[in-house]
Amino acid sequence: MNDRPIQIEFQLNGELRTLEVEPRARLLDVLRYEIDCPGTKEGCGEGECGACTVLLDGLPTNSCLVPAWQARGREVVTIESVTPEDVSRMLDAGTTQCGACTPGVVMTARWAEANPELLAQFDLRQLMAGNLCRCTGYDGIIDGIELPSGQEAD
Amino acid sequence: MRVHLASSLQDALAFKATEPDAWPIAGGTDAMVHWPGAHEMHERTWLDLSHLNELRTVEFRDDFVELGALATYWDVIRDARFTALPLLPQAAATVGAVQIQTRGTWAGNIANASPAADGVPALMAYDAEVVLGSRDGGERVVALADFYHGYKQLEARPEELITAVRVPLRAHDHQDFIKVGSRAAQAITKVGLAYAHSSEGWRIVANSMAPTVCRCAAVETLVAAGTAVAGPDDLADAIAEDLTPIDDIRSTGAYRLRVFGRVLYHALQPICDSFS
Amino acid sequence: MVVGKILDNACTDLATQVGDRALRGTALRDAIREWHRSHPDEELVAEAEYERPPGVVWDDDNYRGAACGAFAWAAYLAEVEVDLRTYSARCTAFHSVQEIGHVINETLARGQIQGGIVRGIGWALFEECRLRDGAMINNQLTNYIIPTSADVPPIDVVFLENPYADGALGAKGIGELPLDGPAPAVANAVADALGVEPLDIPLTPERLMQLVEGVGT
Numbered sequence: 001m002n003d004r005p006i007q008i009e010f011q012l013n014g015e016l017r018t019l020e021v022e023p024r025a026r027l028l029d030v031l032r033y034e035i036d037c038p039g040t041k042e043g044c045g046e047g048e049c050g051a052c053t054v055l056l057d058g059l060p061t062n063s064c065l066v067p068a069w070q071a072r073g074r075e076v077v078t079i080e081s082v083t084p085e086d087v088s089r090m091l092d093a094g095t096t097q098c099g100a101c102t103p104g105v106v107m108t109a110r111w112a113e114a115n116p117e118l119l120a121q122f123d124l125r126q127l128m129a130g131n132l133c134r135c136t137g138y139d140g141i142i143d144g145i146e147l148p149s150g151q152e153a154d
Numbered sequence: 155m156r157v158h159l160a161s162s163l164q165d166a167l168a169f170k171a172t173e174p175d176a177w178p179i180a181g182g183t184d185a186m187v188h189w190p191g192a193h194e195m196h197e198r199t200w201l202d203l204s205h206l207n208e209l210r211t212v213e214f215r216d217d218f219v220e221l222g223a224l225a226t227y228w229d230v231i232r233d234a235r236f237t238a239l240p241l242l243p244q245a246a247a248t249v250g251a252v253q254i255q256t257r258g259t260w261a262g263n264i265a266n267a268s269p270a271a272d273g274v275p276a277l278m279a280y281d282a283e284v285v286l287g288s289r290d291g292g293e294r295v296v297a298l299a300d301f302y303h304g305y306k307q308l309e310a311r312p313e314e315l316i317t318a319v320r321v322p323l324r325a326h327d328h329q330d331f332i333k334v335g336s337r338a339a340q341a342i343t344k345v346g347l348a349y350a351h352s353s354e355g356w357r358i359v360a361n362s363m364a365p366t367v368c369r370c371a372a373v374e375t376l377v378a379a380g381t382a383v384a385g386p387d388d389l390a391d392a393i394a395e396d397l398t399p400i401d402d403i404r405s406t407g408a409y410r411l412r413v414f415g416r417v418l419y420h421a422l423q424p425i426c427d428s429f430s
Numbered sequence: 431m432v433v434g435k436i437l438d439n440a441c442t443d444l445a446t447q448v449g450d451r452a453l454r455g456t457a458l459r460d461a462i463r464e465w466h467r468s469h470p471d472e473e474l475v476a477e478a479e480y481e482r483p484p485g486v487v488w489d490d491d492n493y494r495g496a497a498c499g500a501f502a503w504a505a506y507l508a509e510v511e512v513d514l515r516t517y518s519a520r521c522t523a524f525h526s527v528q529e530i531g532h533v534i535n536e537t538l539a540r541g542q543i544q545g546g547i548v549r550g551i552g553w554a555l556f557e558e559c560r561l562r563d564g565a566m567i568n569n570q571l572t573n574y575i576i577p578t579s580a581d582v583p584p585i586d587v588v589f590l591e592n593p594y595a596d597g598a599l600g601a602k603g604i605g606e607l608p609l610d611g612p613a614p615a616v617a618n619a620v621a622d623a624l625g626v627e628p629l630d631i632p633l634t635p636e637r638l639m640q641l642v643e644g645v646g647t
Contacts, residue, residue, distance in 0.1 A: 003156050024155050047183060047254060060253045065181075066257075067157075067182060067189075067202070108253070122247075129338070130253040130254065130339070
């Protein structure tokens, strides 16, 4: 135990990364400034807006609320793993306007698309409620999410 | 900032015994909110529990459920067995949004001791118990209803950690969880009510209505006695005895008192009607 | 479309100075390079200013006349539900019609309108800058409440095509249009539901309770 940097190892977008992190660094800081992954955005920095959403061990997580040392041994997936083909429906639907919320929106949406069984328990607007958007009015976001055939949003 | 990355529960308890001022951290959904700007956060010694898999458990036993200290809201939301304790997934789904539910823990909700906590009233309505561990004292079990002595005052010794929460499995003929917040998701509760009735009697719990989440003893007595209640006004005296809501940035004491009375009356109305 | 037209005119002036007002793209760039080679140490400056479309008259001394060449128009219809125990109001449906000249990109235009309407719903029901000693005390997203996806219905948007002859590609402005009408529409719906006359927004539950019962704020 110390107040010196802490060495951690974790999977980032399928690649093992080893690095030293400052005790006070958040996962968000490390992604943006230590590793060259600035796609994840900082919005409010207090877990309200969801702009910094990444998948941590497969679940949507606000990376501003994760001390970097808690990522040790974990699997982190960020917006950098997403290809334009993955989001083609979003591009057509007008999911993005100013773009500040978009990386977080995409990560939560990709998780929802990959887990369609969630839609039996939640409606899509509830699943996406952790990603605040000020531009789209949310219709462009909801319409950009690929639902299993037969299911319609709203 | 000093950080101890606990490698086992035993290691964590040993550390807490030697450094009782250390702050435990797991999901971080409360601790991290003011992290970057708050100097006092960086002066602390943090005890990281997040990798203690032995605490990441949800076990259904014969007559109770044990939620390990790392069990999250999401763990409960996605576990179909909790239809036996519906207030828990119901409350969990109102905490923040998915990104918070996947990280926030029930034990953390208890330890953070916010009067607006949503997990705590659901647990309290079910007579949950807090399991405290320490290196030298072994295990100590405290009723959640007795766990708070005042605003952020916990019945826990400095060397203790919450290791689990136990929730009795009982048959309930009446139960509900009602949250009044400022919006449909990501809201901090302005007025909250959780209640359950079993063979053990009534448990009526309020949040955001007093310095701590608390049971409403006078209301419970009134309802248990089968007193005829014709409207929210008939509950007002008992509510005033139990609860002291304040004006703050989210609402007003006057609003909270009136709304709590109505929500409670509407919840109990079918039951009260059967008394008369 | 005013600024865009000024820029467009300035570029045409630039092209005219270097040879031909019809020059564009790489041809214009080459002509500008050539101009600089033949005019060493000189600056190439183009100027343009706003010219009102014919028929639009504005008297700047007396502030009379038409300040803008064209106006966009819209109508908003809000449906709300108010919980009479808690006075929480919820917008359950929203319909809108706008005439913005010619719609150039329908997806972006619709998104702009939907986003503005949701902001209007937020203003009507949640959003309030609260000040103490001159400083905002709810300057966090946890206490300055904006709508989440779960707080708003799908926003229905209808465009009436009416190309504006003096606008770029027939368009009028759109940016601020949806910020004006939606909050009054929501407030009027709440007023209709409760039979009160609110004069302030947001219509928080506390404020609605005060209006109806004389207690709450």
